[in-house]
Amino acid sequence: MIQRLPSRPERLPRARGRRASRILLSLAAVTALLGVDVSDALAEPPLGVTVTAAADARARRVGALFAGGLEGGHFCTASVVRSEDRDVIATAAHCLGDLENTYFAPGYRDGGAPYGLWKLTGAYVAPDWTDGRDPDDDIAFATVESVDDRQVEDVVGGFPVAAEQPADATVSVVGYPSREESPLYCANGTTLFSETQRRIECPDLSGGTSGSPWLVDGALAGVLGGYEDGGTVPEVSYSAVMGDQAVELYREAAVNG
Template sequence: MIHRMLPRPARRIRARRASRILLALTAMAALLGVDLPDAAAGPPLGVTAWARPDTTADRVGALFADGLDGGHFCTAAVVRSDDRDVIATAAHCLESPYTTVFAPGYRDGEAPYGLWRLTGVYLAPGWTEDQDPDDDIAFATVAPVDGGQSGSVEDLVGGFPVAAEQPDDAAVTVIGYPRTLESPLRCANTTDLFSETQRRIGCPDLSSGTSGSPWLVDGALTGVLGGHEDGGSVPEISYSAVMGDQAVELYREAADAG
């Protein structure tokens, strides 16, 4: 496994194609789900709506270049670890990690739980050597920017457990931040296998910026939006690399790093 302490050279993030928002999102707000992101708790399957502030959405945040003024370009989520300082995202979102900061629960220009800088990144060799879409999942450790928060990020918002080996037709909830919006979106749907190593979901409007969004099954992270075509070339169909032994080992390394 590749563990890179920061800084490392910056490279340009490849964005997925953006699209205009097609839904009347405000009208859907009242339909949003409760804390645990299971498919029955929110809007109908395959419908994208605002993700209301709750304990689930607060564990998800936007990744920014330098700070809030730099614009958000990807999504990440807090996962459980002994030191309570690990986030998960897509590997292609960490091409410029030394300037990247994480804002959990970000909404409308505010970072209610502060900004968190990356202190280490954990990437599979298949990604660092060949940008293999099957390895487009990564983990990072974080610490408060300029001592802006005491304690750990997981102390503030909690963290998702990580679970591999999901059924082919698992019901998945995705929460993420399109570049053009200042609050996250939520969509749940059943998934299928695009290939043995790639899972796909039909959800509209998961456009550029939602790369790295957690894929949640019964409240556990089972993948992130990424993989094939950096997560998809159109916003109606998104992908995640199937979380296998390699990704689980990366998670364990990050969780044990301290």
């Protein structure tokens, strides 16, 4: 049974933190929400090189999570995903602490929130994370309030969601280190660290990048988190493999959020 959490008071310890065939989620209620998006046709840096993310459509859908507002400092990363009510974001479960005091700033850059500041209103977290912080369930979805009668997906768009990526899938990561005021971007091939954890080598993805979307062909295939809350060194990061439990969480948030 999926637990919808209105608020969790625990403090975050660190803000970073199956099959070989690719299967796009095929949920009847959310079919229209899925499908690979067209990414901007910009020159990408070499694999394994981290750069400042371009201010493009992809980066607009990714934002920083703040405690209490922009002045509170950002501690994690999240991204907008497609949903029926157009109000759902994806992040790491260990990023969702005090929802009453957490805000999402998509496209945050250089101290400004060009697409608004969106208050979190609810969370969808797996029971095994709530009960025992199982790293295999360190992926979660949250809803945000509307701003000026508009939903966040109407403003910046949203990523489709794709599960069960190949072991060697090439992943793009966009995230906000806590000490940076602009998002970083890196893409590289991945390997399976275990049957339930994916590994990528990208430099400089330090504290604050937890919850960063792992994108395969423009679709969300995981978030930075999982093993060691996403990793203990900035050169190597992890994501829980998006399996059935994460699919159910997404369905709950996308349809009922």
